[in-house]
Amino acid sequence: MSAQISLFANAEPKTKKKRARRVHPSVPSAPATTVPTELLRFADWILLNSSGGKDSQAMASHICHLADRLGLLHRVVVVHADLGDVEWGGTRALAEDQARRLGVRFEVVHAEGGDLLARTVARFFKLKAKAEDEARAEGLDPAAAKVAPAWPSSSARWCTSDLKRGPIRKLMTRLVDELGGLGRPVRILNCMGQRAAESAPRAKLQPVEIDRPASNGKRHVTTWRPIHGWTDVEVWKEIACSGLPYHEAYDWGMSRLSCSFCVLGCEADVVLAARLRPTKAAEYVAVEKQVGADFKHGLSMGQIVARAQALEAEHGELQRPPRGTALARHVGKKATRAYLAHVDSDALNLAA
Numbered sequence: 001m002s003a004q005i006s007l008f009a010n011a012e013p014k015t016k017k018k019r020a021r022r023v024h025p026s027v028p029s030a031p032a033t034t035v036p037t038e039l040l041r042f043a044d045w046i047l048l049n050s051s052g053g054k055d056s057q058a059m060a061s062h063i064c065h066l067a068d069r070l071g072l073l074h075r076v077v078v079v080h081a082d083l084g085d086v087e088w089g090g091t092r093a094l095a096e097d098q099a100r101r102l103g104v105r106f107e108v109v110h111a112e113g114g115d116l117l118a119r120t121v122a123r124f125f126k127l128k129a130k131a132e133d134e135a136r137a138e139g140l141d142p143a144a145a146k147v148a149p150a151w152p153s154s155s156a157r158w159c160t161s162d163l164k165r166g167p168i169r170k171l172m173t174r175l176v177d178e179l180g181g182l183g184r185p186v187r188i189l190n191c192m193g194q195r196a197a198e199s200a201p202r203a204k205l206q207p208v209e210i211d212r213p214a215s216n217g218k219r220h221v222t223t224w225r226p227i228h229g230w231t232d233v234e235v236w237k238e239i240a241c242s243g244l245p246y247h248e249a250y251d252w253g254m255s256r257l258s259c260s261f262c263v264l265g266c267e268a269d270v271v272l273a274a275r276l277r278p279t280k281a282a283e284y285v286a287v288e289k290q291v292g293a294d295f296k297h298g299l300s301m302g303q304i305v306a307r308a309q310a311l312e313a314e315h316g317e318l319q320r321p322p323r324g325t326a327l328a329r330h331v332g333k334k335a336t337r338a339y340l341a342h343v344d345s346d347a348l349n350l351a352a
């Protein structure tokens, strides 16, 4: 009988029971308001997530301007999740410089346990061990076990949760502690520069929503995407008006910042990045070999490097573009000249 039971137990499909996420009963199910000035007034902390990229920069200057008018600048904190060497050189320093010029507090957070490349390798060995264990349990050859891709992707975007969201939540805990006993949960307004125009998934995001997973009995977190409806031109206009320096990678032709090689980036961006950072691209190729999977779905870093090398051979080494190239494309030469006349920023070593 016991043998029969174990037989049936083995035959049952393995379904992992998902643990229902418990949310503290005090956490509201919907935001109290979606009116910008009320959102700002209601918040104990106004947390501006800054990747150093153009969207978070435009968002930060827009919100700081509003908060200043309301006398709330002291509640604003810019937070940058430092991704280490996988992000463009000078990004962290730029985010800090922008916060300083806006007159607000700056915090930098880091994930423990290595950067994206180190984590991809560690994840591969974890997934491999799991696949081998499962194969053994099913009486199959563990050497033939299929290992799930270790790289992050649109369906397994662990890079964002591990390298950005997690460390930023730790900062939230610190900010809550700083306010001591308010006698009620601390209200954090977590502002992000995500825009509908960036992608179909981002278009589906709500401009204002309660971040229930980040909320608990001590803090209520509201996510606000203040520039969700903005166009590219509106973003660049805000940058031009703010006079804040923007990252030079845009002048070189990158459409996005953060990781130089983003698993979700377009081909033009990653090929350009491979021309600008050949040494880093070679590290990605080495990791690709180690984990036996392409960096991007359907496009390996090996292919990206080959395309970058072909372009180098055809057109020669990239020449540093004039400062303001990206801005001029969106706001015109006159506004760019006015911007450049009062913005001071050093040329960055993008290959660093």
Ligand code: SF4
Binding pocket: 152, 157, 159, 160, 163, 257, 258, 259, 261, 262, 263, 264, 265
């Ligand atoms: S920039 Fe791309 S690769 Fe880097 S953390 Fe964000 S989604 Fe992941």
